[in-house]
Amino acid sequence: MAITSANQLELLQTAEAVAREKMIDPELVVQAMEDSLARAAKSRYGADMDIRVHIDRKTGVAAFSRVRTVVADDELENHHAQVTVAQAAPYLDDPKIGDEIVDVVPPVELGRIAAQSAKQVILQKVREAERDRQYEEFKDRAGTILNGVVKREEYGNLVIDIGRGEAVLRRNEKIGRESYRNGDRIRCYVKDVRREARGPQIFLSRTAPEFMAELFKMEVPEIYDGIIEIKAVARDPGSRAKIGVISHDSGIDPVGACVGMRGSRVQAVVNELQGEKIDIIPWTEDQATFLVNALQPAEVSKVVIDDDAGKIEVVVPDEQLSLAIGRRGQNVRLASQLTGLDIDIVTESDDSARRQAEFAERTRLFMEELDIDEMMAQLLVAEEFSSLEEVGYVDIDELLAIDGFDEDTAQELQTRAREKLEAIATAALENARALGVEDSLIAFEGLTPQMVEALAKDGIKSLEDFATCADWELAGGWTTVDGNRVKDEGLLEAFDMSLEEAQHLIMTARVMLGWVDPSELESGVDEDAAAADAETAEDAN
CATH class of the missing domain: 2.40.50.140 (Nucleic acid-binding proteins)
Structure with missing residues (x-):
């Protein structure tokens, strides 16, 4: 096949036909034809040559040319497609590196194999253009x-x-x-x-929570207009779903707007989702209130939130337990997804039994440690005293406020509590010394003898050992492993030490040892300490 005047115009006609069929730019098809003809010409003139083809966009005439590029002497690798500056002098005026020498060459005759190869190149280029067009069209969808x-x-x-x-x-x-x-x-x-x-x-x-949110946006004009906002969605596809909504207009009820007249709006979404039951819940920033709403239709007696652990405990009446959990745990699982918290469901009887056990344990503690009778110990527990420290060092007026406690009784209780605490501290200090704790750690301000004893049992026996600790090692914390929150027990967590307190103690120890400049500590800049904590945490995990 030769590219002659008889079929020159057919190139453009073919390019336009293919472009219309594939819905791509005709220019891309013409460029594909130029590449295919150039490849066929290389098989005739030599694969090392840089043969280029240009098809006139009006006449369809294909012009073949050989191109040689001017390169530096030490970069000359292909004598057929490259020339040095000296070699280009006869062809170009003042040749420079990067210039090109263009020579027109005769058109080639395309045999059967060359024509088939050219066809494959065109098809490949067209497919690539079609894929790019499809990606550009749908990437924003x-x-x-x-x-x-x-x-x-x-x-x-x-x-x-x-x-x-x-x-x-x-x-x-x-x-x-x-x-x-x-x-x-x-x-x-x-x-x-x-x-x-x-x-x-x-x-x-069709199972993504966002699918249901988008369906509501299509059915509820207030959501589309931004008056009502979907804050959270949780789905058990095909079975049940919960959606939290809030209205930015006090005059519009978000739940009623999503339900629609006689349930028309929500029913349209339900029908699209094959009968999936949908609970529409008013969203609020108060986690406890939102959770109570999310657990509907179950009734909730009490909610206890543990922000540090990211958990929430819900107390429900005994007869509401199965309803709160739902079939195969569906209701509580959806509520957990909606709020982003781990939820523990506890019945009122279990909660009461636990509180009674805690009451009995604290009563026994006061009876044994303060040598008092059961009634007096129960009075202390009933007034929410939970430890010897609270009894020994609380303002005496709080003890006098308890019915039946006079000033002599209150003073005697505080004296006994302080003596017991001193005895415990003395025993802890002796035990710590027996474990080999250095005086530098014992004398460190901020650590009680009981704390020093707990540290010694874990091998921390000097101020240097203490200074290498990370804050979470002392105060405890939470680590996410495979999507689950795992508790990291702190060495001093039993003494109610917070992360901030642990950070302050560790930084103070590092300053005393000369590891940290006090000026950096005051300005809140301590990169070395932060890096040490991060490294320690990484090793621990």
């Missing part, structure tokens, strides 16, 4: 809802025709009991759009 038609099923995954391309709905992204046939219309959430070697991959989902 992630996070939106698309309508499509089921094209086929492959190993449980659905291939969806979405107009100018195909998308995949994996079987784990389908609602459990759904089944589709070829030609069925389907609505899906665009979960991800990725550029891969085989082309752009568009992944759809």
